[in-house]
Structure formats: structure tokens, C-alpha cells
Amino acid sequence: MWDHTLPVEQRVADLVSRLTLEEKAAQMLNAAPAIPRLGIPAYDWWNETLHGVARTPYHVTSYPQAIAMAATWDTASLYLMADYSATEGRAVHNRATAEGKNNERYMGLTYWTPNINIFRDPRWGRGQETYGEDPYLTAKLGAAFVRGLQGNDPKYLKAAACAKHFAVHSGPEPSRHSDNFNPSPHDLWDTYLPAFHELIVNAGVAGVMCAYNAVNNQPCCGNDLLMTSILRRQWKFTGYVTSDCWAIDDFFKYHKTHKDATAAAADALIHSTDIECGTSVYHSLINAVQTGLISEKQLDTSLKRLFTVRFRLGMFDPVSEVKYAQTPGSVLESPEHDAHALKMARQSIVLLKNTDGVLPLSKAIRKIAVIGPNADNKIAVLGNYNGTPSKVVTVVEGIRQKLGPGAELIFEKAINHTNDTLLAYRDMTAMLSFKGSPGVQAEYFNNERLEGAPVQTVMEKDIDHYWAEGQTPVPNIGTIHYSARYTSFLKAAATETMNFEIEGDDGYRLFINDKMVVDAWTRNRWGARPFTLPVQKDSSYKLVVEFYQNEGNASIRLKTGDRVKTDFAALAARLREVDAIIFAGGISPQLEGEEMPVKVPGFDGGDRTTIMLPEVQTRLLEALQQTGKPVIFVMMTGSAIAIPREQARIPAIVNAWYGGQRAGTAIADVLFGDYNPSGRLPVTFYASDKDLPAFTDYSMHNRTYRYFRGKPLYPFGYGLSYTNFRYNGLKVAESARKGAPVNISVELTNTGKLDGDEVVQLYVSHPGVANAPVRSLKGFQRIQLKHGESKHISFTLTAEDLSLIDEKGNRYQPEGKTVLSIGGGQPGMDNAATGNVLSHVIMIQ
Structure with missing residues (x-):
């Protein structure tokens, strides 16, 4: 098991054979506990790196949001961003290991990203996490991300990517735990699955996350079509699958497709969901085995997939053997x-x-x-x-x-x-006192959890603080990982409803008369929290604000004032x-x-x-x-x-x-x-x-x-420039045999006065074919051109690029007219982008 010279498959099989049934079930939770008798450390699979390492207590580089990175139309940039993120992720993991925190959430090397769901409706709040509405663009950008994140070492993964959310998932958010969608076979294979196919079959993504919702009346994490037929049998995926967090609970709590936790756990495992994230429904796997719903060998299959990923990440090998395990902390926020x-x-x-x-x-x-x-x-x-x-x-x-x-x-x-x-602030100092003294009692702790005795207790005039990185609130406190409790009594000057705002970084919560009214301890990304407090003149109200800082700048502010239009x-x-x-x-x-x-x-x-x-x-x-x-x-x-x-x-x-x-x-x-x-x-x-x-x-x-058959305000692929581009010299055959590739080329010139980048876009359409897309993107290149410079641009369209999906979900290539369009945007748009668009009809025979 510990001999790093042996094949991974042999080591994994040996490890799994040593586990008890109870240990096996516990290892299938996202927070897998340690197994001291075998020397297996605890590990939490849950981590994120959507656009840079997320939610770590250490400072990291934050790149543009995923939808913004999609707007670059640049696979090379996305690949490098993912590579850099994996580098920082390794540094975070290595640092956490040195500090004894590597078993904590957001410290691992299994990242639950990218989100390659199709952004089909702009109302979806999580669409920002995706690469947009097009299956082809999403597939190419997602594949670049996976390859960059996972690295190119023949033995070890730099990090493990995870394609999510499989599948047919894009809102609404409030009903996602109970929604059931019934996409047509055409829409499933034409829109919702192509990006997953690219990442799973071609890019070698390590993991897949199944979605909350149901498809065709079966929850995604227990779905015959998605999980069994497509993912494991047709696509032959051998990596691991995690549920979305609390999705297995949804089987019996919201979907009502299963009677209890045991039935839900067994069915999710049968459909090869290897990890349950969020709660502990998978503890019920023990009962499922003991009652004959599933066999222990089915757990073994999942466990082998899980430990294969951990072995491929080098977690059980000497640091000297794993180059990524030697990544220093100095790479965090590097100039590059x-x-x-x-x-x-x-x-x-x-x-x-x-x-x-x-x-x-x-x-x-x-x-x-x-x-x-x-x-x-x-x-x-x-x-x-x-x-x-x-x-x-x-x-x-x-x-x-x-x-x-x-x-x-x-x-x-x-x-x-x-x-x-907006809130026009009032001076609060005259309203605040603690045990007869004006102001606020502030207690500062040398940990993030308000534990033990405070290191310093002082009186302050109010709660309005900002500390730059490296500064400390009081002497004898560390510059990071501290917390504070502020206690005061507010005496109302008049009978009124007072307006307040509280804001802080990193986490905070507010109690009034010992009742919590604001909780931003772990989810404080929504900025200032407004609230109101009805008060009676000369009455006192106990205010307690608790706050913690993990690293970097810190702030905590409680303000009152009048709402001013x-x-x-x-x-x-x-x-x-x-x-x-x-x-x-x-x-x-x-x-x-x-x-x-x-x-x-x-x-x-x-x-x-x-x-x-x-x-x-x-x-x-x-x-x-x-x-x-x-x-x-x-x-x-x-x-x-x-x-x-x-x-x-x-x-x-x-x-x-x-x-x-x-x-x-x-x-x-x-x-x-x-x-x-x-x-x-x-x-x-x-x-x-x-x-x-x-x-x-x-x-x-x-x-x-x-x-879409209407007129957009700004079309997909649109964007202006301070310079101008021109396409000419289109070369493409007049006809082609069905199944044969088609070559297309064009000359691109920057005709303006400034240097600039152009995104060359290639679209295919099949006029006259029922239910065919208006057009589909089938190629793109981001090109840098100095003013006056020209470049020759070429593409090769495969038979798949020239194909469609029929109503049964099968791919076919239609004969007859096929229109190829190449230029700085979509053809036929009034608000064309930077360059003209050239179109050509080719006959497929």
C-alpha cells in the first residue's frame, strides 16, 4: 500500500481490502475521517477553484469570474489561469499540511469545478459561474481549464478537476432541490451534454458532480439514463462522482422518490455516486449492505475510484517523489x-x-x-x-x-x-456605554473562535474599525487569525425606528438583547447588512458584535443614521x-x-x-x-x-x-x-x-x-474595438462528401490605426433542415494584429462539426446546402462586431 513503486491499481486494491464496512462507508463522505490503524489521514474532498483558489484562509490570486473568462474566447489564457490556480492550490495544501490543517475543508486538492452547465436563461444567478450559452465554446474552454488544472505529469495529477452539474441544470435556484426536468432527446444531446462529453471523454476530467434536480423523474445522482447509461457505459468514465451538497437528502426530503435515507443512499451508490457531500446519509450504506439492498463489493468499486484519485494526487507518497508537493508558499499571489x-x-x-x-x-x-x-x-x-x-x-x-x-x-x-x-450616518458615541463608562467594551482573542480568555480587554468609543494587513487591533495580538467581541448598551434619545448597517471582513454577527439578528459569520459576501430597531426614548438595548479575521485586511463597522433619498x-x-x-x-x-x-x-x-x-x-x-x-x-x-x-x-x-x-x-x-x-x-x-x-x-x-428567432440587443459573439478588421480571400470547396473534413481559410487584416485583438468566429448552419439551430459556433481563434498587419486564418471542420442531432438524440450529417460563415461575429446581424462576415454555401453529397 505504501510502496510508491507499485502500480496504483495494486496499491488501491490492497488498501480497500483492509477496510471494515464501517470504515468504507465513512470514506464515502466528503469529510472522510482518518483511519489511524492504517495510517490514512483524514481528507475533505470539498474544495473550489472557479476562478482562482476559493475560500482558503490564505491570500490567493483572484482571476475574473468564469463568465468573464469566457468573454476572452481564449483557451490559452484559460489553460494558464487553471495551471496557475493549481500551483497556488498546491501551495495552500502544502502550507495547510505543514500547519496540521490539511484535513480541513478548502485545503484539499480535489476541486469541484468547472461549472459547464449551459447558461440557457439570463435569470439564473449561477450563470456567472459558467462559460456561457454555447455548447461548443463551453466545451473548448472547459477542456482547456481541466488540462491546465490537472497538469501533464505522467504519474501525478497537479490537482483534480470536477465537471458539474451533471446534467440539465441551470436554475431556478429556489426550487432546485425539488425540480424535475424532462428535456427532449434532441435538446439533451444537442445542448446539455456536449460539454460534458468533451471533458469526460477527451479532456480526462478526474471527477463529475451530479446535480440536485431530477431528470425524467429520477434525481440526477440516481439517474438511469445520465449516470448508468451515458456516464459509465457509453462514455466509460472511470473517475469519481460526487453528489452536489445535500443532493442525496433531496431524494427523500424533496423529490419524494425514496422512502428514507437508506433507500436514497443505496440507490445513489447503485448509480455510482461515490461521494455524498453535505450530510451523512451515506452512513446508511452500512444498513443497506446489512439488509441486502446492496453488496459490500459495490462500495469497494466506489472506494477504488476515490483512492485512485488520492493516490494520483501523491497523497500517500514521499514528498521527494511528487514535484507538486514541493510547491513553495512563495507562489501565492506571485507577480506572474x-x-x-x-x-x-x-x-x-x-x-x-x-x-x-x-x-x-x-x-x-x-x-x-x-x-x-x-x-x-x-x-x-x-x-x-x-x-x-x-x-x-x-x-x-x-x-x-x-x-x-x-x-x-x-x-x-x-x-x-x-x-x-442611502444611509446618512449619525454619530453613535453619545448613545453607547458599558457599565457606566461611555463607549464599547472590546475583547480581543488570539484565535478566530472567541475561545478562551481574551488577550486584551479595552474600552473603545464605537465599533468602527479598519486594520490594514499586518496591523493589529491591540498589543499582544497576532496580525492574523484573531477575533473580537464588542459589547455595549445603546440608550435611545427618542422613540423611533432606528436604521442601522453592519459590515465587516472576514466574518461577523450581531446580537440585540441576546438575540442574533445578523449572521454573516461564514457567508458575508453580501456587503453591508441593513436592519432596523424600534426603540423607546431612554430605554437601553444590549448590543453585542462578534467578529473574526483570518488574514489580510480586516474591518468591522456598526453604523446608524437616516435614510436619505x-x-x-x-x-x-x-x-x-x-x-x-x-x-x-x-x-x-x-x-x-x-x-x-x-x-x-x-x-x-x-x-x-x-x-x-x-x-x-x-x-x-x-x-x-x-x-x-x-x-x-x-x-x-x-x-x-x-x-x-x-x-x-x-x-x-x-x-x-x-x-x-x-x-x-x-x-x-x-x-x-x-x-x-x-x-x-x-x-x-x-x-x-x-x-x-x-x-x-x-x-x-x-x-x-x-x-432565438428574435432580434437581440447585442448578439452572442459581439464586441467592438478601437480599431477595424477586414476579412477577404475566403477559400472553401464548393462541395464535399458526407463524412469528409472541410477546410476553410480567410485573410484577416487590421485596417485601423491601432494594434488590437480580433476573435475570428466560424459558424455553420443548415438552412431548410427542420429543428436545426439557426447557426452554431464550430470554430474560433483569438488573433493579435498590429495596425496594417494581415494573417492567414484556417480551420478544419470535421464530420461531427457538420452534423446535427435528430429528435431521438442521434447524430447525423444532412446532405445538401450547408452555410459556412467566418468573420468578427455572427452573420446577418445589424449590429455586427469588429469585422465583416463572409459566408459560403457548400453542398454536402
Whole structure:
């Protein structure tokens, strides 16, 4: 078992043969316990690295959100990002091992990413985690990610990727535990499965995560078609499968397809779900074996898959034998990784509109205003499933760094994402006291858990603190991994309902009269938490705030004040002397994401109920236009936003997604012309909610660019540039035999005055064929060209590229007319992107 020179299969078989039934069942939980008698350490399989290592207590590089990386249309950049993330993941794991924490969650080497679900509906809050709406683009980017993350060592995995969520999974979030979808065989094989096929069959992904929902009335983790027929038999997948977290509970709690935990556990195992994440339903496997529902050999099959992954990660071999186990901590946030985060942030930015060359702005600008809820919002640039970098550059910081000496920058938040009422702070100090002394009792602990006696107990005037990295709140406390408890009594000056906000980094919670009213101890990514407190004059209210810091900067603030409605006309009047106005708006991961406790107009449980830009932002933009100054709309989002009024009126619109730790720098580079924008949309931007079928309708009819028959606001593949490109010299055969490859080539020239990147896009369509997509992407290349430079671009289309899926889910190649289109976007669009599109009809015989 411990002889690293023996074949992995032999070692795994030996190990599994030594386990008792109880030990086997326990090893199939995500938090697998140690087996001291065999020297097997505990291991938690649950880890994330969607766009950089996530949720670790150490500082790591945070790249643009997945949907933003998809907007780069650059497989090489994604491969390198994944490689760098695996490098940092190894450093985190090695450091955790040295500190005795390697058995903790988010310290392992099995990453449950990438999310390759198809972003079929822009209302889905988790769509930001995907590579967009197209199966081909998703497959190619996902495969690049897997290869980069897992490395190319012949013996050891650098890290283990996991394709999720298998399958037919893309919202709604509030009902995901009980949903059942019945996709047609055509839609299943044409849209929902191709990316999984690419990662599983061709890219060699180590793991697969099955989804919460049911398909054809069977939960995905116990599904005959998906798990048994397709995954294991047709695709011959030999890697491990994990359930999504708490998905096995859903069998009997929500789907009601199984009577109890034992039945659910047995059926999930029968369908080769090897790990149960979240709870301990798989403890019931012991009872399932003892009652004859399953055999112990079925557990052995799963365990062999699980331990094969751990052995391939080198977890049971000497450090000297595993080069990745020697990765030093110095790679965390290395200059190369930071530079790549900046590169990808730049590459991802999509220029949607630029009337009369408003952009780029002149660097000689003397006075500029940066307005909006995302202007100085670090949560917005980091997206979800993110790590914590030591420094995050927001929009206002990036622009401030870009401006020359003597230039003036005016910053105002002005509004929240969905309303125009902000908190005007009051001084709280006169209201707070503790045991007769004014202020707040602060107790500081040398751990993150408020355990033991406080190292220091002091009185402070209020709860409003910020500590930069390396600073300490009080003497004799460490610079990291500390916690605090703040206790005070608030005496009300009047009978009223007081407005409060609490905000902190890393985790915090608030108690009023010993009742917890705010819990952000582990899920604090939603920013400031507002709440109200009805008070009676001269009455006292006990306030307790608990807080912890793990690394880096830290802050905790409790504020009260009056809700004040922003006067848009007054704001516009204050800005009449500026040279330009940048409005940083859109939405944020504070509003969209996974199963979130958010319910505000336009948003519900992490999803969106409308794709329109929140009305308050449209009204503010209209007011800013009244200044007569150039208004540039920098939109941050993880999904397509409908902005028809902005498209008609605002001269310049930039879609910046959630751009990662260097988002502000990248945005400033684009706005001031130090980088020529080159991102392309990986999703369709629709004009209104009327363009969308019902959210729960999983038919692809009238969905995504492949089947949408209406007119998009901005089409899939769209993006402008500060330069121009021209395609000519198209070469392709007039006809081809069925089953034969087809070569196509074109000459691409940068005809503009600036250097820039172009994304060459190749689409295939089959006019006259019933139920065929309008067109489908079948090739793309990101090309750098200096102004005046030309390059020869070529593609080879395979028979599969020229094929369709019939109504029974079978692939076939139709005869007759096939249209090939190559250029800077989709053919036939009024709002074409950077270059012209050339089309050619080829006859398939």
C-alpha cells in the first residue's frame, strides 16, 4: 500500500481490502475521517477553484469570474489561469499540511469545478459561474481549464478537476432541490451534454458532480439514463462522482422518490455516486449492505475510484517523489499570477457601444466623476466562489491611479443597485456605554473562535474599525487569525425606528438583547447588512458584535443614521464642471448567485425576476446625461442585462463583468486607451423580458443565439474595438462528401490605426433542415494584429462539426446546402462586431 513503486491499481486494491464496512462507508463522505490503524489521514474532498483558489484562509490570486473568462474566447489564457490556480492550490495544501490543517475543508486538492452547465436563461444567478450559452465554446474552454488544472505529469495529477452539474441544470435556484426536468432527446444531446462529453471523454476530467434536480423523474445522482447509461457505459468514465451538497437528502426530503435515507443512499451508490457531500446519509450504506439492498463489493468499486484519485494526487507518497508537493508558499499571489489576472480582466471587457469615438478618454483629462454602486465595490469585482487576494483594485481606484498629477476625481456612490436611498450616518458615541463608562467594551482573542480568555480587554468609543494587513487591533495580538467581541448598551434619545448597517471582513454577527439578528459569520459576501430597531426614548438595548479575521485586511463597522433619498438633479448640478462622467453600475454577486437570502425588486433567492437594468440606474443615467458631459456606462454583471434605453441614449457602454482583483486597472486601461477592448459576448443580450420563455422551461425553443428567432440587443459573439478588421480571400470547396473534413481559410487584416485583438468566429448552419439551430459556433481563434498587419486564418471542420442531432438524440450529417460563415461575429446581424462576415454555401453529397 505504501510502496510508491507499485502500480496504483495494486496499491488501491490492497488498501480497500483492509477496510471494515464501517470504515468504507465513512470514506464515502466528503469529510472522510482518518483511519489511524492504517495510517490514512483524514481528507475533505470539498474544495473550489472557479476562478482562482476559493475560500482558503490564505491570500490567493483572484482571476475574473468564469463568465468573464469566457468573454476572452481564449483557451490559452484559460489553460494558464487553471495551471496557475493549481500551483497556488498546491501551495495552500502544502502550507495547510505543514500547519496540521490539511484535513480541513478548502485545503484539499480535489476541486469541484468547472461549472459547464449551459447558461440557457439570463435569470439564473449561477450563470456567472459558467462559460456561457454555447455548447461548443463551453466545451473548448472547459477542456482547456481541466488540462491546465490537472497538469501533464505522467504519474501525478497537479490537482483534480470536477465537471458539474451533471446534467440539465441551470436554475431556478429556489426550487432546485425539488425540480424535475424532462428535456427532449434532441435538446439533451444537442445542448446539455456536449460539454460534458468533451471533458469526460477527451479532456480526462478526474471527477463529475451530479446535480440536485431530477431528470425524467429520477434525481440526477440516481439517474438511469445520465449516470448508468451515458456516464459509465457509453462514455466509460472511470473517475469519481460526487453528489452536489445535500443532493442525496433531496431524494427523500424533496423529490419524494425514496422512502428514507437508506433507500436514497443505496440507490445513489447503485448509480455510482461515490461521494455524498453535505450530510451523512451515506452512513446508511452500512444498513443497506446489512439488509441486502446492496453488496459490500459495490462500495469497494466506489472506494477504488476515490483512492485512485488520492493516490494520483501523491497523497500517500514521499514528498521527494511528487514535484507538486514541493510547491513553495512563495507562489501565492506571485507577480506572474497577478499579471495574468490583469491580462484576463483586460481580455474579458466587451465594448458594447462607442458613439463618435467617445472612448478612449484623453489622459489629459483634468476633472472626472466616478459615480455608482459598483464604483468602489470590492465584492462586485470578485464575483462568487472566490478567493481573497491581499489587494483588490476597484473602478475608482483604477481610474485614480490612471489620472495624471493635478487631475481631480469626484466619487459618489449616489445610489444602491436597486434604490436611491442611502444611509446618512449619525454619530453613535453619545448613545453607547458599558457599565457606566461611555463607549464599547472590546475583547480581543488570539484565535478566530472567541475561545478562551481574551488577550486584551479595552474600552473603545464605537465599533468602527479598519486594520490594514499586518496591523493589529491591540498589543499582544497576532496580525492574523484573531477575533473580537464588542459589547455595549445603546440608550435611545427618542422613540423611533432606528436604521442601522453592519459590515465587516472576514466574518461577523450581531446580537440585540441576546438575540442574533445578523449572521454573516461564514457567508458575508453580501456587503453591508441593513436592519432596523424600534426603540423607546431612554430605554437601553444590549448590543453585542462578534467578529473574526483570518488574514489580510480586516474591518468591522456598526453604523446608524437616516435614510436619505438621493437628489438626482442636485447631483447632476454638482457635476456640470467635470470633463466626463463614468457611471459604474449593473448588478453584483450581492444580488445574484447560489441560493441567496436576497429578495428585493428584480431578484429572488439568487436569481433575477427581470433582466432589465434596475430602474433607479436608468433614471440616474438619464439625469447624468442632462449635464451635457460625456457619460460612460461601465456595467458589471455576471449575466446578460437588458439596456435598450441606455443603448439608445448613452454614448459609450462597456461591459466589465466581475473582473477579479485587477478589474479596476483593466477598466481604466480600456477607458483611457492603454488596452484596445477585445472581449466578445459568450451570451446573448436580449432586449427585454418578453424575449424569454418561462424560466422553468428547459426546451431550447427560442433560447440562446442557436434557437432565438428574435432580434437581440447585442448578439452572442459581439464586441467592438478601437480599431477595424477586414476579412477577404475566403477559400472553401464548393462541395464535399458526407463524412469528409472541410477546410476553410480567410485573410484577416487590421485596417485601423491601432494594434488590437480580433476573435475570428466560424459558424455553420443548415438552412431548410427542420429543428436545426439557426447557426452554431464550430470554430474560433483569438488573433493579435498590429495596425496594417494581415494573417492567414484556417480551420478544419470535421464530420461531427457538420452534423446535427435528430429528435431521438442521434447524430447525423444532412446532405445538401450547408452555410459556412467566418468573420468578427455572427452573420446577418445589424449590429455586427469588429469585422465583416463572409459566408459560403457548400453542398454536402
